[in-house]
Amino acid sequence: MGLRWHDWQGEASRLTPGQGISVFPFLWSKESQADLAATSRKPVPMAELLGLNGDFCAQMGLPGPGFLGSV
Numbered sequence: 001m002g003l004r005w006h007d008w009q010g011e012a013s014r015l016t017p018g019q020g021i022s023v024f025p026f027l028w029s030k031e032s033q034a035d036l037a038a039t040s041r042k043p044v045p046m047a048e049l050l051g052l053n054g055d056f057c058a059q060m061g062l063p064g065p066g067f068l069g070s071v
Contacts, residue, residue, distance in 0.1 A: 003027045005036050020049040 011021060022044040025031040032039050050068050057064045 003036075005039070005041075011041065015043055018046050019043045020046045022049065 015021070020043070021041050023032065024040045027036075027039075050065050054064045056062075
């Protein structure tokens with residue numbers, strides 16, 4: 001299964017350059033994979049998404065987002 005939902009391009013086109021899309025449950029979760037259309041999505045500051053990604057990387061012992069994490 002892919003990670004794109006119906007009208008993802010429309011949602012992305014409405015973002016400002018400093019925004020990303022927060023998806024809950026997370027795209028990698030079982031719940032999201034079972035019903036991607038049922039996820040909650042909203043525009044959030046990109047710094048928030050990168051910070052969350054950095055936290056997940058640290059918790060899992062993975063490399064951080066690099067220079068993007070300092071946005």
